[in-house]
Amino acid sequence: MDIQSFLQSGLLESYVLNQCTPEERVEVERMAAAHPEVRTELQAIERTLEQVAFANAVPPPAGLKEQILQRVRAESGAPTIGTPRSRLLNVLPWATAALLALTLVVQVREKNKLNEQVAVLQTRLTDCESQTQQQARMQEIIALLRDRDTRTIILNDARGVDAKVAASVWHNPARAKTLLDINSLPFPPGGKHFQVWAIVDGKPVSMGMVNVRGNDGSWQELPFIQNAQAFAISAEDNPNGNPTPTVVVLVGKV
Amino acid sequence: MQDQYILRLKEQDQSVIGDLYDAYGGALHGVVLRIVQSPELAQQVLQDTFLKVWRNAATYDSAKGRLFTWLVNIARNTAIDATRSAQFRQQRKTDSVDALVHSPGGHALNPDHIGIRDLVGRLDEKYRLLIDLMYFQGYTQEEAAEETGIPLGTIKTRLRFAIGELRRLFGEGLPVLLAALVTALFRLFF
Numbered sequence: 001m002d003i004q005s006f007l008q009s010g011l012l013e014s015y016v017l018n019q020c021t022p023e024e025r026v027e028v029e030r031m032a033a034a035h036p037e038v039r040t041e042l043q044a045i046e047r048t049l050e051q052v053a054f055a056n057a058v059p060p061p062a063g064l065k066e067q068i069l070q071r072v073r074a075e076s077g078a079p080t081i082g083t084p085r086s087r088l089l090n091v092l093p094w095a096t097a098a099l100l101a102l103t104l105v106v107q108v109r110e111k112n113k114l115n116e117q118v119a120v121l122q123t124r125l126t127d128c129e130s131q132t133q134q135q136a137r138m139q140e141i142i143a144l145l146r147d148r149d150t151r152t153i154i155l156n157d158a159r160g161v162d163a164k165v166a167a168s169v170w171h172n173p174a175r176a177k178t179l180l181d182i183n184s185l186p187f188p189p190g191g192k193h194f195q196v197w198a199i200v201d202g203k204p205v206s207m208g209m210v211n212v213r214g215n216d217g218s219w220q221e222l223p224f225i226q227n228a229q230a231f232a233i234s235a236e237d238n239p240n241g242n243p244t245p246t247v248v249v250l251v252g253k254v
Numbered sequence: 255m256q257d258q259y260i261l262r263l264k265e266q267d268q269s270v271i272g273d274l275y276d277a278y279g280g281a282l283h284g285v286v287l288r289i290v291q292s293p294e295l296a297q298q299v300l301q302d303t304f305l306k307v308w309r310n311a312a313t314y315d316s317a318k319g320r321l322f323t324w325l326v327n328i329a330r331n332t333a334i335d336a337t338r339s340a341q342f343r344q345q346r347k348t349d350s351v352d353a354l355v356h357s358p359g360g361h362a363l364n365p366d367h368i369g370i371r372d373l374v375g376r377l378d379e380k381y382r383l384l385i386d387l388m389y390f391q392g393y394t395q396e397e398a399a400e401e402t403g404i405p406l407g408t409i410k411t412r413l414r415f416a417i418g419e420l421r422r423l424f425g426e427g428l429p430v431l432l433a434a435l436v437t438a439l440f441r442l443f444f
Contacts, residue, residue, distance in 0.1 A: 010410025013417050016319065017388050018327045019395055029318060046320045048421045049389055050281075053326060056390070057280035058287055064297055065275050068304045072271045075308065 006031060007041050016045045141179065141219055149174040153231055155250035167250055169222070169231050178207075178222040185210065185233075192235040197245055198228035207231075209241050229254055256321045263311040271304055278322060282329040288390040289333035299336050303329040330392040377423065380404065381416035388413060 014020040015028040032038045144150055150172040157165045168181040180196060188194050194210035207222045210233065230253045234245035255277070262270035282303060287296045306328050314324050377385075383402055387393040399406040 008411075008414065010412075010414035013413045014395070014410055016323055017413070018330070019388060033317070043320070044421060045417055046323045048417055048424060049326075050320070050322045051424050052385065052389065052420060053281040053285055053322070056284040056288070058284040059280050060275075060283045060300060061293070061297065064300060065272065065279070068275060068301050069268075069272055071301060071305055072268055072308050075305065076266065076268055 003035055003037055007037065012038070012042055013045055016042065016049060144170060144172060144175065144177055144179065147172055147175065150177075151254070153252045153254055155231060155233060155252035158232070158248045158251045165250065167233060167252075169252065171228070171231075171254060173224075173226070176224040176226075178224050178228075180210065180220045180222050181218070182210065182212065182220050183218050185212070187212070188235055192237065193239045193241070194249070195234050195236050195241040195245065196222060197232040197234060197248075198225040199230040199232060200225060200227050201229070204232065204245050206241060206243070209239070257316075260314065260316055260321055263307075263314065266311065271308055274307065274325070275304060278325055281322070282325060285326055285390055286329050286333045288386075289330065289392060290337055295336055296333075299329070299333045302336075303332045306332060334392045377416065377419050381412065381419060384409075384412055384416050385420070 011020065011024055011028060015025065020028070028038075028042075032042055150170050153169040153171055155167040155169060165186050167185045170177075170179040170181070172178075185194070188210075194212070196207040196210055197204040198207055199205075205225055205228075207225065211220055230251060232245065232248050232251040235247045235249050236242050237246070259270055259274055259277070262273075279300070283296060283300055286299045286303070287293070290296050290299055303325075307325060310328075314321070380402060384398060384404070387398045387401055388395075393401065395409045396406060398404070399409050404412055
């Protein structure tokens with residue numbers, strides 16, 4: 001069949017109308033691929049029928065487009081990307097990290113608070129311990145004062161002038177204890193320091209310096225000296241004391 | 255434009271469906287309505303048509319025809335399937351040969367297209383019927399031969415003649431429209 005009779009056979013029109021047998025279809029497509037005139041003729045037929053269709057177009061009702069688009073969207077599965085489950089999965093690692101960070105911050109703050117409380121409690125414990133020690137010491141002193149073997153020695157003004165200037169020493173040879181009552185002691189004269197002495201066989205033996213502001217504030221334990229016949233307090237320029245008393249201020253016999 | 259649509263269809267770009275609908279929806283709707291004769295069913299068919307277009311985008315081969323030809327074939331087949339399942343075809347008479355051109359109260363003709371009525375109207379009655387049956391209603395050659403009384407062996411050549419006439423008429427369509435416009439303007443001012 002020559003090209004002209006092929007073009008005029010009506011086969012191309014049937015092809016465009018989708019009204020030909022599979023064999024005819026193959027034939028038309030083979031001819032179209034081989035001959036540009038066939039392609040041009042096919043295009044012309046298609047355009048003509050297209051014009052007829054457009055001439056008879058009827059606008060579809062409003063809303064139909066949106067329905068179609070929704071169905072296409074549903075079909076392509078695009079919305080599944082944004083489903084709550086996958087969104088949750090996306091957020092989960094961040095949420096976990098945020099939670100861990102928050103927990104860490106809270107933990108550190110809690111730890112700091114606890115550390116502060118521990119410090120406070122430690123201070124209180126130390127106070128309690130020192131109070132307990134002090135109390136034990138007081139008990140000891142009270143026990144000593146209650147002891148019948150304890151003697152109270154009043155040290156008076158060595159010059160015998162001022163009766164109000166006095167100090168007390170508690171002396172217990174059985175327990176080998178000697179205490180000085182600091183509360184009863186006047187302040188040393190300016191720039192002077194008190195030194196305590198025991199008189200043994202008429203000779204002064206140093207018992208150390210008076211700690212005016214001592215630990216317990218009330219009593220000072222003195223070294224026990226056997227056979228002390230008297231106690232004396234002297235005023236010294238040297239804060240560490242002297243081998244022999246310079247000026248004896250107070251004295252009292254055992 | 256057609257090439258752009260094809261490219262986007264092949265890339266499965268969802269937005270192309272909206273654009274195809276805007277460009278071809280009315281023309282496809284006209285064909286579908288002519289077959290199913292029911293606005294409700296036509297909507298359903300048009301939806302299914304675009305869904306098929308979306309699903310079968312990969313099967314379209316631009317070497318075998320224009321995009322609209324492919325679209326209208328899908329629409330026509332979908333519409334015919336719908337009428338078959340609804341036992342439509344038995345009930346429906348070939349209601350009016352004139353429906354394509356004269357459209358007495360029907361929806362097949364878009365009256366906004368001035369001149370088309372005249373152009374197609376000038377086509378010989380039996381050729382109009384042939385176009386209507388085979389293009390707008392999807393009749394097979396055998397069905398069309400039976401309906402029109404044209405011998406089956408000459409259906410193809412009659413079809414060619416009908417489309418050839420339409421081509422000729424469309425070819426002179428623009429001058430006719432211009433003449434109509436000039437006449438209308440003349441009447442308006444004088």
